[in-house]
Amino acid sequence: MGLLQPIVGTLLSYFVARTLYNLFFHPLASYKGPLLWRAFQFPSLAAMLGGNMPYRVKELHDQYGPIVRVAPNELSIIDDRAWKDIFQRRDFLRPPQWGARPPGVDAHNLISAPADVHARFRKAFAPAFSEKETQGYETLIRLYCDKLINTLDTKGVVDLVEWLNFTTFDIIGELCWGQSFDCLESGKGHAFISVLLHFKAATIATCIKYYPAIDALIPFITPKSALTMLHNVFNTGHQRIQQRISGQTEPRQPDILSHVLQYNKVNPEAIALSQDEVEFNALTMIVAGSETITTALCGAVHYLLLNPSAYDTLASEIRSNFNSAEQISASSVTSLRYLNAVLNETLRLCPPIPDNMRRAVPKGGATVAGLGFPEGTVLGVSCWSVFQSDQHFSNPTTFAPERWLSDEKGVSHHNVKAYYPFSLGPHGCLGQPLAWLEMRLILSLLLFHFDLEAVPKAAKWNWSEQAIWWTWEKKPLLVNVKRRSF
Numbered sequence: 001m002g003l004l005q006p007i008v009g010t011l012l013s014y015f016v017a018r019t020l021y022n023l024f025f026h027p028l029a030s031y032k033g034p035l036l037w038r039a040f041q042f043p044s045l046a047a048m049l050g051g052n053m054p055y056r057v058k059e060l061h062d063q064y065g066p067i068v069r070v071a072p073n074e075l076s077i078i079d080d081r082a083w084k085d086i087f088q089r090r091d092f093l094r095p096p097q098w099g100a101r102p103p104g105v106d107a108h109n110l111i112s113a114p115a116d117v118h119a120r121f122r123k124a125f126a127p128a129f130s131e132k133e134t135q136g137y138e139t140l141i142r143l144y145c146d147k148l149i150n151t152l153d154t155k156g157v158v159d160l161v162e163w164l165n166f167t168t169f170d171i172i173g174e175l176c177w178g179q180s181f182d183c184l185e186s187g188k189g190h191a192f193i194s195v196l197l198h199f200k201a202a203t204i205a206t207c208i209k210y211y212p213a214i215d216a217l218i219p220f221i222t223p224k225s226a227l228t229m230l231h232n233v234f235n236t237g238h239q240r241i242q243q244r245i246s247g248q249t250e251p252r253q254p255d256i257l258s259h260v261l262q263y264n265k266v267n268p269e270a271i272a273l274s275q276d277e278v279e280f281n282a283l284t285m286i287v288a289g290s291e292t293i294t295t296a297l298c299g300a301v302h303y304l305l306l307n308p309s310a311y312d313t314l315a316s317e318i319r320s321n322f323n324s325a326e327q328i329s330a331s332s333v334t335s336l337r338y339l340n341a342v343l344n345e346t347l348r349l350c351p352p353i354p355d356n357m358r359r360a361v362p363k364g365g366a367t368v369a370g371l372g373f374p375e376g377t378v379l380g381v382s383c384w385s386v387f388q389s390d391q392h393f394s395n396p397t398t399f400a401p402e403r404w405l406s407d408e409k410g411v412s413h414h415n416v417k418a419y420y421p422f423s424l425g426p427h428g429c430l431g432q433p434l435a436w437l438e439m440r441l442i443l444s445l446l447l448f449h450f451d452l453e454a455v456p457k458a459a460k461w462n463w464s465e466q467a468i469w470w471t472w473e474k475k476p477l478l479v480n481v482k483r484r485s486f
C-alpha cells in the first residue's frame with residue numbers, strides 16, 4: 001500500500017502531463033482533429049481494429065479539411081502535392097510499427113527494410129517486373145485464365161471473390177517460385193493462403209507495436225497454434241526456395257525467382273540477397289501480388305453489375321473487338337479505352353490499399369504540401385480519402401468510367417495528380433505492369449465468354465459496407481455466370 005500510492009500518483013501525473021503536452025505544446029498542436037484523437041493514440045487504433053479506419057479518416061477530412069490530426073504524432077493529408085513530396089523521397093520510411101517483422105523472422109523484406117537494404121532488394125527484384133519481362137509471363141498467366149473460364153463454365157452461380165482469389169494465387173505461386181497452389185484445380189483455398197491473408201491478425205499485431213510493454217509479451221501470449229501456423233508458412237517458403245536453389249525444381253519458364261537468383265549469381269556476396277531475404281520477399285510478393293488484383297477484379301464486377309449501361313458498353317467493346325478468345329491477349333487488350341476507364345474507375349472506388357500509407361518525416365524535417373514538418377512526424381496519405389474527395393473528383397461516389405475518357409464532353413472531372421492507386425517513387429508498386437496485365441486479361445476473358453448476372457438477393461450492397469483491415473474484407477460476390485451465345 002505504501003508504494004502503490006506514489007506509483008499511481010506518478011503514473012497519473014505523467015498521463016496528465018502527456019495529455020496536456022499533446023493538446024497544447026506538441027509541434028502538431030495547431031492541426032485540427034477530434035480532441036481524443038489529438039490527445040491519445042488509442043482512438044485511431046480502435047478504428048483500425050474495428051476495420052473502419054479509412055472511413056473515419058474520410059469523415060474527419062470532410063469535417064476538418066485537407067489536413068487532419070489523426071493521432072498525437074500523425075497527420076492525414078489529401079492535398080495532391082503530398083503524393084510527390086512524400087513518396088518520391090527515399091528517406092521517408094514507414095514508421096517502425098508499420099514495417100515490423102513477424103515473430104522469429106530476422107531477415108527484412110521490401111516493406112520492413114531500411115533505405116539501403118531496400119535499395120538492394122529493389123535492384124534484385126525490379127528486372128523481374130519490367131514491362132518486357134512481364135509480357136513474358138503471359139503464357140503462364142493465360143493457362144490459369146483458361147482454367148478459370150473452363151471451371152466457371154460448369155458452375156452457374158459462384159462466389160467470384162473465391163474463384164478470382166484462386167486464380168490470382170495460382171498465378172503468383174507459379175510466377176514467384178515456379179509452383180502453383182493448385183486452387184483452381186482443387187476448387188479449394190490453400191492452408192498456406194489463409195495464414196498469409198490473415199490481415200486482421202496483422203492489424204492487431206501492428207496496433208500492439210504502439211505499446212512496447214505489451215509488444216514484448218507477444219511471444220508469450222500468442223497462442224502456440226498461431227505461431228505453429230506461421231512457422232509452417234515460413235517452412236513451406238524455405239523448402240520451395242531451397243528446392244529451386246538446389247535445382248531440384250525448375251520453373252516451366254523464367255519466373256520472378258529466376259531473376260533474383262540470376263542477380264545473386266552475378267553480384268558479389270556483399271550485395272547478394274541471403275536465402276532468408278529471398279524467402280521473406282517471395283512471401284511478400286505472394287500476398288502483394290494476389291489479394292490486390294482480386295480486389296480490383298471483384299470491385300470491377302461489383303460496379304459493372306450495379307451499372308448496366310457501363311456493363312453493356314464494356315461487353316460490347318470487348319465482343320466487337322474480338323471474334324475469338326485466341327485474339328484476346330495482353331497486347332490486344334491494352335488499348336481498349338473503355339476497359340482501361342473501367343479499371344481506373346474501379347481502382348478509384350475500390351483501391352486495393354485503401355488505408356493511410358504512413359511515412360515518418362526524415363532527419364532535418366521536410367516540407368510537404370507547402371508546410372514544414374519536424375523530423376519524426378508521421379504523415380499519411382489514404383487512397384480512400386483522396387479518391388473520394390470532391391476536391392479531386394466530381395461526384396466522387398459515382399461509378400463513372402467516362403471521367404477517364406478525356407474527349408468525352410460534359411463528364412465528371414478527375415485530378416490525375418491526386419490519383420496514384422499504385423503509389424509512386426522508390427516504394428511504389430513493383431508489380432504494376434503485372435497487375436495491369438492480369439486485370440485487363442481476366443476481365444476481358446470473363447466478359448467475352450460469359451454473361452454475368454447479379455444474383456437478385458445479393459445484388460445491391462455497398463462496397464463500403466465492407467470492413468478494412470489493411471485491405472478489404474470482401475463480402476461474397478455472388479454472380480450467375482452464363483456462357484454467352486455467339
Ligand code: HEM
Pocket residue numbers: 110111122284285286288289290292293296347351352353357358421422423426427428429430431432434435
Ligand atoms: C491492382 C493491383 C495492385 C495495386 C493497386 C497495388 C498497389 C500498391 C501500393 C499502393 C503500394 C505501396 C504500398 C505502401 O507504400 O505502403 C504497393 C507496393 C508494392 N506492391 Fe503492389 N499493387 C498491386 C499489385 C501488385 C502486384 C501484382 C505485385 C507483384 C507481386 C505487387 C507488388 C508490390 C510490392 C513488392 C510492393 C512494395 C514495394 C516497395 O516497398 O518497394 N503489387 N502496391
